[in-house]
Amino acid sequence: MDSFDRYKDLNVRQITTNDLKRKYSVTADVLSYRRCPRLYASQSIRSFAPAQPSQRYVGSMIHQVLDRAHLQYSGRISNATANQIPNDDQIRIYFNEVDSALRAHGIRPFNPELGEYVLKLLQRFNRIEGKDLYPRVKDTEHKLQSDRGRYILHGVVDVLVSPTGSDSRDVEIWDYKGTKRPIETTGFGKKILEDYKFQMLVYSSLFKMRNGYYPSKGVIYFLGELRGQTITSRPSSAVLEVPLDDAEMNKALQSFDNTVSQIETSKDTNNWPPPSNGAETAGRETCDACDLRTSCPKERNKYHHRIPGSK
Numbered sequence: 002m003d004s005f006d007r008y009k010d011l012n013v014r015q016i017t018t019n020d021l022k023r024k025y026s027v028t029a030d031v032l033s034y035r036r037c038p039r040l041y042a043s044q045s046i047r048s049f050a051p052a053q054p055s056q057r058y059v060g061s062m063i064h065q066v067l068d069r070a071h072l073q074y075s076g077r078i079s080n081a082t083a084n085q086i087p088n089d090d091q092i093r094i095y096f097n098e099v100d101s102a103l104r105a106h107g108i109r110p111f112n113p114e115l116g117e118y119v120l121k122l123l124q125r126f127n128r129i130e131g132k133d134l135y136p137r138v139k140d141t142e143h144k145l146q147s148d149r150g151r152y153i154l155h156g157v158v159d160v161l162v163s164p165t166g167s168d169s170r171d172v173e174i175w176d177y178k179g180t181k182r183p184i185e186t187t188g189f190g191k192k193i194l195e196d197y198k199f200q201m202l203v204y205s206s207l208f209k210m211r212n213g214y215y216p217s218k219g220v221i222y223f224l225g226e227l228r229g230q231t232i233t234s235r236p237s238s239a240v241l242e243v244p245l246d247d248a249e250m251n252k253a254l255q256s257f258d259n260t261v262s263q264i265e266t267s268k269d270t271n272n273w274p275p276p277s278n279g280a281e282t283a284g285r286e287t288c289d290a291c292d293l294r295t296s297c298p299k300e301r302n303k304y305h306h307r308i309p310g311s312k
């Protein structure tokens with residue numbers, strides 16, 4: 002008897018449901034989808050690597066180098082450097098380490114000047130903020146997540162900072178941005194600032210779920226405001242403080258749920274349209290770097306294929 006014949010009457014019920022919950026993050030999913038569903042589908046659902054990963058390079062570089070600076074000060078890299086603020090040369094060493102790691106993953110700046118520009122921002126930040134900030138850092142890359150029933154909401158807070166340097170449980174959540182501060186008087190700038198505030202409100206809710214109490218405030222630090230050789234102290238435009246109101250946090254969570262529902266609908270229907278007003282919502286910089294721009298129903302008239310070397 003053929004061994005297969007022994008099982009030919011076996012009836013195994015087909016599994017029709019998938020109980021695995023997908024993870025959604027504030028920045029990589031919800032804010033990316035809101036900016037442009039078409040680009041989000043290309044990079045996050047279909048996993049196409051962007052041809053111009055400069056935005057990712059700057060963001061990753063800022064976060065990873067400052068994380069190393071915090072680790073050095075806390076003594077978690079070596080006891081010998083505990084309580085020491087890195088100098089410019091040490092920041093350059095951390096920069097070179099991160100640069101090599103990012104390049105190994107195909108993430109590079111579009112020209113060498115961009116890399117040097119980011120290095121200068123990091124060195125200036127370290128000189129201006131290190132002395133006051135590093136002793137107050139309680140944790141870095143603080144991971145948060147919450148089961149929202151249908152899905153898992155997750156996020157990573159760049160730094161938890163004690164306002165006083167004491168061991169009290171009072172804590173601020175800080176997020177580093179590599180960009181300049183968006184201009185509030187422009188439609189797009191206002192929208193980006195709203196997105197950043199939304200991010201901090203969601204992180205605060207997640208923080209409460211993990212730790213049992215709310216942070217005292219959210220702080221967004223725009224390192225792009227430190228451009229310019231002459232800057233030796235913090236410009237007021239570099240910091241945006243986000244008040245954390247209970248009702249606003251609940252609204253932010255509700256709005257997060259709504260966007261996740263829209264993403265799920267897009268997935269079910271495989272419909273990922275660009276925003277109806279194109280670059281006004283996606284941002285001109287995002288469209289300029291978008292690999293889909295020459296076929297985009299909203300923006301293709303502004304972009305043309307060209308032969309390399311031609312104008």
Ligand code: SF4
Pocket residue numbers: 037039040275276279280283287288291292293294297298299300
């Ligand atoms: S060109 Fe702009 S609007 Fe069009 S798909 Fe790309 S990011 Fe979206």
